[in-house]
Amino acid sequence: MFIPRRVPPGARWPAADPDVLRPYDELATRMMPRIAAEPIGERLPEVQLERPKAGAEQAPSLARSSGRMAIATLTSRITGFAWKVMLAWVATLGVLYDSFTVANTLPLIINELLLGGVLTSVVVPLLVRSQDDDDGGEAYTQRLLTMAITVLGIGAIVSTAAAPWLTALLMNDTGDANPQLATWFAYLLLPGLLFYGLFAVLSAILNAKQIFGPAQWAPVVNNLVIFATIGAFALVPGDPTIVPTQMSDPQVLVLGIGVLTAMVAQALFLLPPLRRSGFRFQWRWGIDDRLKEFGGLALWILGYVAVSQVGMVINTRVLTAGAAGGPSIYSNAWLLFQLPYGVIGVSLLTALMPRMSRAAADRDYRRLIGDLSYGSRLTTLLLLPVSAVMAVAGTSIGIALFALGRGSVADAERLGEALAVSAFGLLPYALVMLQMRVFYAMKDSRTPTLIMVVMTAVKIPLLYLASSQLSPVNVVLGVMMVNSLVFVVGAVMGQVWLWVKLGNLRSKRVLGVILFTVVASGLGVLAAALVGMLVPDALGPIGQAWVKLFLQGAVGIGVSFGVLLALKVDELAPVKRRITQLLGRA
Incomplete structure (x- = not known):
């Protein structure tokens, strides 16, 4: 017999999929005459329902499921691409744009090295399995989120302090690149590492609950904030042919702080839908058996990310040369x-x-x-x-x-x-x-x-x-x-x-x-x-x-x-x- 899985208090059933419900509708149609004819109190024989x-x-x-998300993803990708085009129009594809591009890449690289690659790859299967727990996986999710925030927060602080060494690792100064300008941008953008990672883990939690929409629309919010940033950047006085010579330059501050604000907005956008799903966060420390399993899988993922980032570093050094x-x-x-x-x-x-x-x-x-x-x-x-x-x-x-x-x-x-x-x-x-x-x-x-x-x-x-x-x-x-x-x-x-x-x-x-x-x-x-x-x-x-x-x-x-x-x-x-x-x- 079909036995529904337990749903944690406050959670909602996912939206009904007609293809999933069709076999149950057919079962109900077959059963109705038998139910009407059976005397009350007598046991009906079991009817086995085959899995679709x-x-x-x-x-x-x-x-259909991917089609619904494609609308949000299309909007996200188009707006993300549009702000890159707008920035190229107002900043040109030169030294300033190159320096910003390298600095904007750093939070992504470090996020992948810490937890980003793990969260997007391993967490969803483990969260899906944890939903069979008595509490619907809430305790496991709280421990996972506590660990992620801690690791990402420490990583953001350390990486921001090490900005000059990180930009030197990515940039080859034998070419036309400007490592100093990239370092200034990195100081402003690397704190966003925390919010990149937070967005990844919150997205994984929502996806495991079969809630896909908010994580697809959140990057649109990010892109809209960057649109406003580029508009402000275009209004800032300055000669586009002259590279900024100090971090306090208005162009550097407007572009760096604006993009950091966009990272924050993208992560915070997921908090209301997560709350509506029934999940309540509280700090939960300690490591249980599931997190030990997560750690074993994560070690190999970290190796995957580390190897891929080595390729990315060489890729960037070749380009900057x-x-x-x-x-x-x-x-x-x-x-x-x-x-x-x-x-x-x-x-x-x-x-x-x-x-x-x-x-x-x-x-x-x-x-x-x-x-x-x-x-x-x-x-x-x-x-x-x-x-x-x-x-x-x-x-x-x-x-x-x-x-x-x-x-x-x-x-x-x-x-x-x-x-x-x-x-x-x-x-x-x-x-x-x-x-x-x-x-x-x-x-x-x-x-x-x-x-x-x-x-x-x-x-x-x-x-x-x-x-x-x-x-x-x-x-x-x-x-x-x-x-x-x-x-x-x-x-x-x-x-x-x-x-x-x-x-x-x-x-x-x-x-x-x-x-x-x-x-x-x-x-x-x-x-x-x-x-x-x-x-x-x-x-x-x-x-x-x-x-x-x-x-x-x-x-x-x-x-x-x-x-x-x-x-x-x-x-x-x-x-x-x-x-x-x-x-x-x-």
């Missing part, structure tokens, strides 16, 4: 690279993680493999056509978005070229992220670390090779391409390792979807390239870039998905039904 099967029957539900603008061009190209994944992949992974964690906890590996296979197929269908169009329209994207205001066409074109040469790595990157979540759902944090060791061992020599063989202006192109090649290596390794652990991964179906999508994307690229040739040069560089961007994007994506719908790919059936319904209503 994994795979196709669950896929529409997963698509090149021409001015390299770090900021890389940062914005990487943001554009991640934008499709952030809208599609992150929403899908957020919805998948609790499901995979529950399947792994129940040792239902058939359902776990079903979620992995469906996630891989849906990721391929949605991201491969986008990456193909990015490869064709990359230069137009860079010029259209970054050549306005104080930005230069040459730097914007270099940014677009960096995006184009790395676009092939978008799908492998998304698959690596999905594969890592499967390992963490099985409480295996060792394998992802070993995969990251191999990826970093491949990455570092290639970065130095690119730096030595390319001109300083083109180093950023080589760095972006190296990153994409490393994701290909990681995706292949992850798939082989999962096959060894789980057996049949339904890879034939995934490969079939990849083949169909490659064909469709190739036709989309061909159509986009032909349309781009029709745009006249008389429009000027920026005007021509905008027209190409809209035409190539619309034609390339439209042809790709049109071919996929014509091929009747099963995973797009819900989309096709929805379009048909909308057209019918129209």
